[in-house]
Amino acid sequence: MEKNKKVYWDFSCFFDGDDDPKIEENKKIVKQKSYDFINKWKDREDYLKEPAILQEALEDYEEWVSHYGTGGDFAYYFSLRSAQDQNDTELKAKENRADDFSQKISNDARFFGMRIAKIPESEQKKFLEFEGLKKYKHHLENSFAEAKYLLSEKEENILSLESKASFSNWVNMVESFLSKEDSEIITEEGKKEKKNFSEILSLTNSKNKETRDSAGQAFNQILKKHSDVAEHEMNSILQSKKVDDELRGIERPDLGRHISDDVDSEMVDTLIEAVSEKFNVAKDFYELKSKLMGVDKLEYHERNVPYGEIDKKYSYEDATNLVLKVFKNLDQKFLEIYEGFIKNGQIDSHPKKGKSDGAFCAHNLISQPTYILLNHTDRLKDVLTIAHEVGHGINNELMREKQNALNFGTPMSTAEVASTFMEDFVLEDILKEADDELRLTIMMDKLNNDISTIFRQVACYKFEQDIHKDFREKGYLSKEEIGKLFQKNMSAYMGDFVEQSEGSENWWVYWSHIRRFFYVYSYASGLLISKSMQNSVKENPEFIEDVKEFLSAGVSDSPKNIFKKMGIDIMDKSFWEKGIKEIETLLKETEDLAKKLGKI
Incomplete structure (x- = not known):
């Protein structure tokens, strides 16, 4: 691998490690900037009546979500670090604390979007046609479209707090029960071995008929065992959805x-x-x-x-060169973006103990870099995974060049x-x-x-x-x-x-x-x-x-x-x-x- 091709994530644009004092500094800045914004607008109503003042409010909001958001650099950093080492409990604890920090700010800032959404329908046209709000037009259109189905701030907060008990806990319970299951399977080597739930599901695709049938039988038995609980879970979340829909009309x-x-x-x-x-x-x-x-x-x-x-095996270097060649033939811009990801250490490419399985492409604030996680093992599938995840990354970078923070994202x-x-x-x-x-x-x-x-x-x-x-x-x-x-x-x-x-x-x-x-x-x-x-x-x-x-x-x-x-x-x-x-x-x-x- 050439020296300019980094194969691990480079976080030097953020911090110098998990205990860098700059992490606490970033936390303080995010908190200050967040509550500067919240306190400036929470008791005001003029921005809901005057387009020019709403422009000022949305520009403040854009500045905040561009550079700080609810978790700044530190929350993004720890979510990525946790993916690199899921066995590190201290990292997980830091990620959880960052999530709690972020959730508190998110709850305190909820008023802003809700109040804009509730601008009366008779008044909306003057905001949508105001020249200074042109760049936020679709953001406002979406807010107004959702308003019809929004409840009061207090009611929305209650539903948000209740959702864990009425929905998430049910789903997590069934997932937790299934994840704890294991069963004896006939392996491809003809031996009987205990396999966990996800391994059993994977083995239903084995090329060995005896193995996949053994896995299929075990999988069916596990699902049957938990079908009574899943029946109650499904009815509970269907009920929760029905009530939510009825409340919102x-x-x-x-x-x-x-x-x-x-x-x-x-x-x-x-x-x-x-x-x-x-x-x-x-x-x-x-x-x-x-x-x-x-x-x-x-x-x-x-x-x-x-x-x-x-x-056929594809080394990471061969796979990279193949994808680079295809991108070059498609469009020079695609090539340049991918080369930048490689050079700047935005791709973590190989499996490692404790590292998250699979692959993903992460982005957060518009001002922060894209990061791509792979687990390259020289298979054809891994070549296609590179193209897939880098495709997401190219999408991010093209949006970043053209859009403001409120328009940064994909439906x-x-x-x-x-x-x-x-x-x-x-x-x-x-x-x-x-x-x-x-x-x-x-x-x-x-x-x-x-x-x-x-x-x-x-x-x-x-x-x-x-x-x-x-x-x-x-x-x-x-x-x-x-x-x-x-x-x-x-x-x-x-x-x-x-x-x-x-x-x-x-x-x-x-x-x-x-x-x-x-x-x-x-x-x-x-x-x-x-x-x-x-x-x-x-x-x-x-x-x-x-x-x-x-x-x-x-x-x-x-x-x-x-x-x-x-x-x-x-x-x-x-x-x-x-x-x-x-x-x-x-x-x-x-x-x-x-x-x-x-x-x-």
Whole structure:
């Protein structure tokens, strides 16, 4: 590795270590700046009546959230340090204290956004049309849109305080019970070994039939054991959501998610409809997979078992160079941003004892650097992970250049666009160099991921719609009723070549996404938008300028309006169908290749 390629995070822009005296100094400054802002505006009402004074207030607010926020540098620093060493209890304690510090300020500053949101509808126009507030226009539009469903400050505080008991504790309880489970599994070496819950789930994807069946059986037994508790948990959080919606006057269970994500319900409905009408794509994929695996049907727990072998190794340096090459071909700006991440120590690349699993891209204040965590182990998947997480990072940097702090961020509906866009172009480059056997393996893996990201998540969304609707009609749902709704929606996209095996009716028990109500549509929307954009870039390389414009926009406008400026109507079903067409094309190419190789 060249000397200018750092492989650990460099925090020298923050502090010189976990006990640097500057940490306490930063804490004091953040507290002072926060309460300077809070105390200046908490007893005033003039900014709610005069646009020029609201401009001053929002400029103060922007200054505060740009450089200090509720946790400054120290809270961001300790959250990142904890990810580097999760076994260090002192670090965890420091992170928890930073979170408490941040939460207190956040609660004390809540009045500001709530009072702006409550500006009477008859007065809103003069604020939205005021020249000095132009840069904050969409921020205000969002505030005003939420106002209809806001309660009083006191009531909001009560709900916030109560949410732990009425929601979080239930969810955490079930997750905690599951995480403590273990079971004896037949390993790939043929031995019986105790494995924990997450290891058992992972082993359901083993290439070894005996191992994955052993893991599947154990997993089903664990879910069955906790299904009674999960039944009560699910009914409690459904009740909590119902009460919350009724108090706020929210008409449909998924509307709150749409409002917070800055999307029209009509857009989400169109997306769900477009994908549902193409469930045959997923069914055809599972038919192909079952043929390639030499079985009549895939059992529910083995639907994600990888086909084929990928033996090729990619060192971190090789992977980095490959991604750099692809970015250079796409756009010079993408290349420069990624090179900056490497040079400035913004990527922590390799596994280490105590380090957080998986990968993520972190950003906080607009004035703070992006940091990317990887766990590179020389697999093809790790190359794609680099492209994915750096894609998020590129998104951050493009927004940082163009937007103010109040417009810095990505709506949930488009959060995965940049990451999957970069990932797919890197995969395309890898496929060019692969022989037919490797191509088939990679294409099957890609299809498996796309089916899970788009069709499975839409099926999950429809399952959520069903359980919320039925709960509100009946008042309580038994685990058997929940299980039937779950299997109905899973079989709708899987078709006849995936068996709804005994035990699969309980797989909702561990699925954490359904506890983050109606969040899953965003996986499908992000990937389909990305695929539509990829298609446009392939047809016309100059479209990359539109892609950069989109990635720079942040939350300065709604996704609908940002796309409209690009000549794209995301309310039109054909837009979503264009993205699905990319998957259909890949599936056809994969089937043809499998036939050519005599596999089917």
